Amino acid sequence: MSSSKLSSSSYSSVYRSTPTSDNSTRLSAYGSRKYCRRTSSRASERSKSSFSSLPTRRPKTSASACVGGRDNHSFVVAMIEGRGVATEVGMCFIDLRTSECILSQIADSQTYVKTLHKLNLYNPVEIILSVTAIEPSKSKLCKILEDNMPMASIIPIGRKYFNDAIEEDSASLILGITSKFYCLAATGAILKYIESTQNIFFTNHSIKFKYQGCEGTMMIDCVTARNLELISNINNPRSNHSLYGVLNNTRTPMGARLLRTNTLQPLSDVTTINMRLDAVEELIRHEETFFAIQTALKPFQDIDHLITALIQVPKKPSVKHAEQSINNVIILKHTLKLINLLKESFTGVQNSLLDAIYSLLNDLRLEALEERINDVINEDITYVKSPLALRNQRCYAVRAGFNGLLDVARQTYKETVDDLNEMIDQYREQYQIPIKTQFSSTAGFYLSINIEQLEDKQLPLIFINVKKKRKTLTFTTLEVMKKNTKISDSLTEVYLMSDKTIEDLISEIRNDISVLYKASESIAMLDMLTSFAHQCTVSNYVRPEFTDTLAIKAGRNPMRESLYVDTFVPNDTYASSATNFQLITGPNMSGKSTYLRQIALMSIMSQIGSYVPAEYASFRIVDQLFTRICNDDNIESNASTFVVEMRETAYILQNVTDDSLVIIDELGRGTSTHDGLGITYAICEELLKTKAFIFFATHFHELTRSLTVYPNVVNLHLEVEIEEEDSRVAMKYLYRVKDGRNDEEHYGLKFGQIIGLPENVIRKATELKELIDSNKEKSTSNKIIQRRKTLLQLTQHLLQIRRSSNLDKEELRKYLKMVQEEFITKMEALF
Incomplete structure (x- = not known):
C-alpha cells in the first residue's frame, strides 16, 4: 500500500495525472461505450428474474426512480467491494462541475442499504466498477445497482486500476484514513478514468477531498425520498412543489447544493442541529443583519464551478481556453470583492456558528490574493453580463507593460471597432434608414431595423443575410463581415499574448486554492441558514x-x-415509547x-x-x-x-x-x-x-x-x-x-350512495355488512386492555415529568394532582 493518504478534513489536493501521447494510459477495452448499460437495456433482463431472488434489497419499483434533476451535479462514482466475509464497499465520488471529491468506505449489510443511501444522495450519472464484478457473472452488488440506479450508466474498467497507489504528491493528505484501502483504490480508478475520458488533468494540490461515512446522519432511501417528494414532485418533476422547493430560498448555487444534500441526508447529532437552530434564531431576531446578509449573497457566482475552471488544465492549449482563463480571473476578482462586502454585513452577530463563519472568512488570505490579481489585472475591470461589455473587459484586462505587442493588438482592435461604427453611420446617412448596431458573442456585430420604420421602402441590395424576427429585420454587409473578422483576429492576438501572464497568475492562485474552497463552504452554509430564516419569516414556523x-x-x-x-x-x-404504534x-x-x-x-x-x-x-x-x-x-x-x-x-x-x-x-x-x-x-x-x-x-x-x-x-x-x-x-x-x-x-356504503350507486345495490350491501357484523365475536377483555394502556401511559407520563420538569415544588404538586384526577376519571370510566 502506498504511503499516500488523505485527510478527512483537508481542502488541498492531491492528484496530478501526467499527459501522455501514447495509448498506454487508456483504461482498457472494457472502458468502451459498448459496455455501458442504461435503463432500456436492463429492463428486459430484470423482468426475467424473479423478485424473490434478492429478497433483502430495496426493490426496484415505480417509486425507485432517481430523485431530483442533474442540473446541479454531474457526479461520477467508482466503487469496489471487499472480498472478505463482511461486506465492505469503497466509493469515490467526483463532481465534474465543481471538482469536489468525496470518499466513503462503508461496512454494509447484505442488503447494501447504506451503499444505496450514499448513491441516492449524490445521484451519479456514471458508476465505474471493476470488470470482475460484471464478467463472467454479475456480482450481487452489480445486480442491485442495476435495479436501484436505473438512470446511471454502469461502466466496467480493468481491475488493475483499482489500487491505492496514489501519487506521492498526496502523501501529506492521507492522515486519518490509512486503513481505508477500498476508498483509496476507488479514488485511483476514478482519477485515471476522468483523465482518459475527459482529456484533462488536475494540477497539484487542487482537488478538494472529503471523507464521509454514514455516521451522524439520518438514512433515507430513494423510495422514501420519492414518496415524500423531498427533491422533485412525483407528478411534475420540473415543478418546485417539493420539500426542497419549499425550503429553497437560497441566493447562491453553493447554498442550493448544500440544502439539497442536507434534505436527502439530515443530521442526527443534536449538538450540531441546535447550533444551526441557534444561528437561524439569531438571524430572525436581528432583521437588519438578516437582510444585509441576504442582499450581500445575491450577486455571488458559482464559486465551485469557478474553482473547477481554475484547476483543470486541458492537454492542448487553445484560444478558447485563453479567453476563458481571462474570464475566470475577472470573475474571481469580482468574487473577492463580494466576500469583502459580505463580511461587512456581519454587524452585531453574537451566535457562535455565524461568528465562526465570519472569523473564517476574515482569517482567509484574501487580501494577498486580491493584491496579486490587481498587480496583473487593471483595477477598473469588473464582471459584467453583457457579451460586448464582457469582451471589452477581457481585451483590456491585463495591465499595460507586460507585453509590448499586446498594446499594438489592442490598438488594432480599438481602431477596427471605431471604423466599423463610422461605416454604420455612413450607411444611415446614405440610405436614410434608422439602422441599429447589434452584437452577439457568436455572430459579432450585425445590423437591425424595425419593419415599421422602413415604411414602404426596400432594403438596399448592399444588405445581405436578411432575416426576419417578428417585427425586426436583421442583416449585415460584406464590409461588416470583414470588420468582424479583423476584430476577431486582433482579439485572438490579445488573448494569446495575455495567456502567459494569465496562466502564471492562475498558477499562483492554485497554490492558495484551499482558501477558495473554505470560502465556498462558508458561504454555502450561511446561505442555507439564511434560507431557513427567510422561510420562517414568511410562514408561521416554530423552533423544534x-x-x-x-x-x-x-x-x-x-x-x-x-x-x-x-x-x-x-x-x-403525540408518540412516546408507550404509544409508539399508531393506527x-x-x-x-x-x-x-x-x-x-x-x-x-x-x-x-x-x-x-x-x-x-x-x-x-x-x-x-x-x-x-x-x-x-x-x-x-x-x-x-x-x-x-x-x-x-x-x-x-x-x-x-x-x-x-x-x-x-x-x-x-x-x-x-x-x-x-x-x-x-x-x-x-x-x-x-x-x-x-x-x-x-x-x-x-x-x-x-x-x-x-x-x-x-x-x-x-x-x-x-x-x-x-x-x-x-x-x-x-x-x-x-x-x-x-x-x-x-x-x-x-360504514363510510364506503355512504360514499357509494353519494356517487349514485343503485338503491338495490346499496341495500344488499348494507344487509351483508350487518350479517357479517352480527357474526363477529365481541371481545370481553377490552376493558382490561384499556386499563393496562392507561396504567402504561401514566407510567410514561411520570417518567417524562421526572426527566424534564423544571417546575418548583408547589407547581409540581398542583400538576401531579391534576394528572392524578385525570387518571382516576379514565379508570372509573373503564369499570
Whole structure:
C-alpha cells in the first residue's frame, strides 16, 4: 500500500495525472461505450428474474426512480467491494462541475442499504466498477445497482486500476484514513478514468477531498425520498412543489447544493442541529443583519464551478481556453470583492456558528490574493453580463507593460471597432434608414431595423443575410463581415499574448486554492441558514426541540400549506415509547396520507436545522426513515401492486431499528381480503417488537380491534361529518385527527350512495355488512386492555415529568394532582 493518504478534513489536493501521447494510459477495452448499460437495456433482463431472488434489497419499483434533476451535479462514482466475509464497499465520488471529491468506505449489510443511501444522495450519472464484478457473472452488488440506479450508466474498467497507489504528491493528505484501502483504490480508478475520458488533468494540490461515512446522519432511501417528494414532485418533476422547493430560498448555487444534500441526508447529532437552530434564531431576531446578509449573497457566482475552471488544465492549449482563463480571473476578482462586502454585513452577530463563519472568512488570505490579481489585472475591470461589455473587459484586462505587442493588438482592435461604427453611420446617412448596431458573442456585430420604420421602402441590395424576427429585420454587409473578422483576429492576438501572464497568475492562485474552497463552504452554509430564516419569516414556523417523545401541537404539512391558498387544518401528534404504534383510519380523501407525510417532513426539517410549521414541536432523533406509500403497479419490472408492497415492506422489516420512523399508508389491499388482513396483522406484530415510531394508515378496521391487546397501540381516525336528509347523503371532510376508531360509520356504503350507486345495490350491501357484523365475536377483555394502556401511559407520563420538569415544588404538586384526577376519571370510566 502506498504511503499516500488523505485527510478527512483537508481542502488541498492531491492528484496530478501526467499527459501522455501514447495509448498506454487508456483504461482498457472494457472502458468502451459498448459496455455501458442504461435503463432500456436492463429492463428486459430484470423482468426475467424473479423478485424473490434478492429478497433483502430495496426493490426496484415505480417509486425507485432517481430523485431530483442533474442540473446541479454531474457526479461520477467508482466503487469496489471487499472480498472478505463482511461486506465492505469503497466509493469515490467526483463532481465534474465543481471538482469536489468525496470518499466513503462503508461496512454494509447484505442488503447494501447504506451503499444505496450514499448513491441516492449524490445521484451519479456514471458508476465505474471493476470488470470482475460484471464478467463472467454479475456480482450481487452489480445486480442491485442495476435495479436501484436505473438512470446511471454502469461502466466496467480493468481491475488493475483499482489500487491505492496514489501519487506521492498526496502523501501529506492521507492522515486519518490509512486503513481505508477500498476508498483509496476507488479514488485511483476514478482519477485515471476522468483523465482518459475527459482529456484533462488536475494540477497539484487542487482537488478538494472529503471523507464521509454514514455516521451522524439520518438514512433515507430513494423510495422514501420519492414518496415524500423531498427533491422533485412525483407528478411534475420540473415543478418546485417539493420539500426542497419549499425550503429553497437560497441566493447562491453553493447554498442550493448544500440544502439539497442536507434534505436527502439530515443530521442526527443534536449538538450540531441546535447550533444551526441557534444561528437561524439569531438571524430572525436581528432583521437588519438578516437582510444585509441576504442582499450581500445575491450577486455571488458559482464559486465551485469557478474553482473547477481554475484547476483543470486541458492537454492542448487553445484560444478558447485563453479567453476563458481571462474570464475566470475577472470573475474571481469580482468574487473577492463580494466576500469583502459580505463580511461587512456581519454587524452585531453574537451566535457562535455565524461568528465562526465570519472569523473564517476574515482569517482567509484574501487580501494577498486580491493584491496579486490587481498587480496583473487593471483595477477598473469588473464582471459584467453583457457579451460586448464582457469582451471589452477581457481585451483590456491585463495591465499595460507586460507585453509590448499586446498594446499594438489592442490598438488594432480599438481602431477596427471605431471604423466599423463610422461605416454604420455612413450607411444611415446614405440610405436614410434608422439602422441599429447589434452584437452577439457568436455572430459579432450585425445590423437591425424595425419593419415599421422602413415604411414602404426596400432594403438596399448592399444588405445581405436578411432575416426576419417578428417585427425586426436583421442583416449585415460584406464590409461588416470583414470588420468582424479583423476584430476577431486582433482579439485572438490579445488573448494569446495575455495567456502567459494569465496562466502564471492562475498558477499562483492554485497554490492558495484551499482558501477558495473554505470560502465556498462558508458561504454555502450561511446561505442555507439564511434560507431557513427567510422561510420562517414568511410562514408561521416554530423552533423544534429534541426529547424522547414526538409531540407536535397544531402541526401543518409544509408542502400542502405552500401550494394551497385555503387555510390548512392543523393537527396534533403525540408518540412516546408507550404509544409508539399508531393506527390511523378514515375514509378515502379524508387526509390520512397528508397527515402521515406531514410527520415525516417535519422530522426531516427539524434535523436539517430548520424551523417547522407548528405551534410547538418536539422530536426524537430519527436514525432511519422508512415509508411505504405508493400503490402503483410497476410495469417495468413486471411487479403488481401486492408484489411491490411486499418487497418494500420486507426491506423495512429487515432494516428497522428502535430509533427509526416508519410511515405506512395502506398495506395488503393488492391481494384477497383474508390474505391481506393476515399478512398485515403479522407485519404489525413484527413492527411492534421494535421501539420505532410507527404510523400506520389502514382500511382494515379489524386491526383496530385485534391489535388493542398490545398496550402501546393507539387508534386514531380522521373526522368526517355525515349529513342524511331523506334519501340524500352528504359527507363533509373536517381533516381533524381524533382519538379512537370509526369503523362503525360504514363510510364506503355512504360514499357509494353519494356517487349514485343503485338503491338495490346499496341495500344488499348494507344487509351483508350487518350479517357479517352480527357474526363477529365481541371481545370481553377490552376493558382490561384499556386499563393496562392507561396504567402504561401514566407510567410514561411520570417518567417524562421526572426527566424534564423544571417546575418548583408547589407547581409540581398542583400538576401531579391534576394528572392524578385525570387518571382516576379514565379508570372509573373503564369499570
